[in-house]
Amino acid sequence: MQSQNSLSRFIARSARAVTAAALSAGLTIGAAGNAHAQSVPIVRDAEIEALVRDYARPILKAAGLGNSGINIVLVNDPAFNAFVAGRRIFINTGALMTAETPNEIIGVLAHEAGHIAGGHQERLRDQLARAQTMAIVAGLLGAGAMVAGAATDTRGLGAAGAGIVAGGSEMARRGLLGYQRSEETTADRSALTYLNATGQSAQGMIKTFQRFQSALSLSGAKVDPYQVSHPMPRERIANLETLAHESPYFNKADPEALQQRHDMMRVKIAVYTQGQAEASRLMRKNPGSPAARYGDAQATYLFGDLRSALGKTDALVKAQPKNPYFHELRGDILMKSNKPAAAAEAYASAVRLDPAKSGILPIQLGQAYLAMGTPDALKKAVAEIRKGLDRDRENAAGYRYLAQAYGMQGDVADADLATADGHYYSGAYQDAKIFAMRAQQKLKPGSPGWVRAQDIINYKKPGKKK
Numbered sequence: 001m002q003s004q005n006s007l008s009r010f011i012a013r014s015a016r017a018v019t020a021a022a023l024s025a026g027l028t029i030g031a032a033g034n035a036h037a038q039s040v041p042i043v044r045d046a047e048i049e050a051l052v053r054d055y056a057r058p059i060l061k062a063a064g065l066g067n068s069g070i071n072i073v074l075v076n077d078p079a080f081n082a083f084v085a086g087r088r089i090f091i092n093t094g095a096l097m098t099a100e101t102p103n104e105i106i107g108v109l110a111h112e113a114g115h116i117a118g119g120h121q122e123r124l125r126d127q128l129a130r131a132q133t134m135a136i137v138a139g140l141l142g143a144g145a146m147v148a149g150a151a152t153d154t155r156g157l158g159a160a161g162a163g164i165v166a167g168g169s170e171m172a173r174r175g176l177l178g179y180q181r182s183e184e185t186t187a188d189r190s191a192l193t194y195l196n197a198t199g200q201s202a203q204g205m206i207k208t209f210q211r212f213q214s215a216l217s218l219s220g221a222k223v224d225p226y227q228v229s230h231p232m233p234r235e236r237i238a239n240l241e242t243l244a245h246e247s248p249y250f251n252k253a254d255p256e257a258l259q260q261r262h263d264m265m266r267v268k269i270a271v272y273t274q275g276q277a278e279a280s281r282l283m284r285k286n287p288g289s290p291a292a293r294y295g296d297a298q299a300t301y302l303f304g305d306l307r308s309a310l311g312k313t314d315a316l317v318k319a320q321p322k323n324p325y326f327h328e329l330r331g332d333i334l335m336k337s338n339k340p341a342a343a344a345e346a347y348a349s350a351v352r353l354d355p356a357k358s359g360i361l362p363i364q365l366g367q368a369y370l371a372m373g374t375p376d377a378l379k380k381a382v383a384e385i386r387k388g389l390d391r392d393r394e395n396a397a398g399y400r401y402l403a404q405a406y407g408m409q410g411d412v413a414d415a416d417l418a419t420a421d422g423h424y425y426s427g428a429y430q431d432a433k434i435f436a437m438r439a440q441q442k443l444k445p446g447s448p449g450w451v452r453a454q455d456i457i458n459y460k461k462p463g464k465k466k
């Protein structure tokens with residue numbers, strides 16, 4: 001079995017990249033390029049996804065978008081950005097790490113929801129449809145996050161966003177993704193409505209916008225892409241402030257439990273993407289807090305001694321036995337310590353305790369069973385990974401582990417089909433078709449697996465001529 005270094009696990013937990021085709025499920029894009037080369041580096045993490053969904057859920061409901069199946073996608077990029085594409089809200093890890101309170105992110109999400117509800121992206125979509133190349137689209141969507149080969153590369157966390165925005169795509173971004181001022185005003189008003197309806201303050205949104213308006217980049221990047229796409233003239237912020245003060249919730253703070261989860265998320269992103277120094281800087285602000293201790297345990301796991309990391313994590317579990325992500329971290333540490341059976345127990349606790357029912361955790365549990373390798377464990381691996389994939393259908397890495405499990409069981413047909421699915425959800429359609437055809441030769445015609453293989457064989461890239 002292939003081993004992964006710890007840093008890459010953060011992104012390697014499941015799909016590493018949303019491919020051009022996955023994006024175009026929401027955006028109809030005229031001429032697609034090579035899906036392989038243009039991907040937005042996606043971070044998959046059960047804890048962060050659950051938190052951001054918790055932020056977004058009431059807002060989307062207030063916006064009348066509660067049942068429209070809007071997904072939150074985390075982009076591994078240190079710049080501050082959030083944007084909407086189709087049914088997906090993309091938010092950069094840089095934005096999550098910069099925001100000091102949940103309210104700051106909730107405000108940004110409320111504003112983005114305002115753009116969706118206002119249909120503002122329809123105009124953008126028309127413009128995107130006219131865009132000449134997928135490269136432009138990927139460039140403007142990711143705003144520097146377009147890392148060639150991100151689907152196969154583990155440099156993603158460090159390298160993402162490192163000076164990839166060239167002059168041409170900068171122009172494209174300004175031209176294509178920029179909202180009009182009237183749309184900004186509408187989105188601001190809508191955001192205020194949603195925040196009031198959910199009993200939350202607009203202070204976070206204003207704080208974020210003010211920092212942009214003062215022309216200071218939030219992330220240290222030259223210009224944060226959010227600033228480019230959302231024009232922020234002084235009077236816009238002033239108007240927003242006046243209206244926000246009228247709300248009875250203006251001075252309402254985030255619930256303490258939510259703030260704690262937020263702090264834990266910030267430290268986690270810092271540890272995994274910025275390294276020890278940045279994480280320590282964050283932790284020093286609040287030494288001894290649960291977030292600081294969580295960050296310390298993770299940093300010790302990544303950069304220090306595994307036994308010490310396990311001790312620190314055990315202490316966290318003792319303090320908050322129902323926190324699924326502490327058990328998940330225990331599992332990670334035990335996997336790295338080559339103790340897959342103990343890791344499986346830890347991951348099983350994480351799965352059981354996870355209120356968000358993430359697909360990522362069962363897949364991790366499956367990996368632990370896979371590493372155990374006994375016939376009984378392999379059966380459990382297949383069951384858990386399939387459970388994860390039922391919850392998280394586009395998890396490309398999950399299919400690769402599923403293929404391994406089937407392969408070790410000697411089930412070549414299902415291994416080939418899982419491999420085909422893995423390639424399919426990575427956007428490697430040619431490889432997907434090759435494995436789907438191989439699987440079909442061994443599958444019973446008309447069986448569910450055979451039909452799925454046929455779907456992959458029949459798949460045509462959107463916008464492809466012929």
Ligand SMILES: [Zn+2]
Binds near residue numbers: 111115179184187
């Ligand atoms: Zn806007």
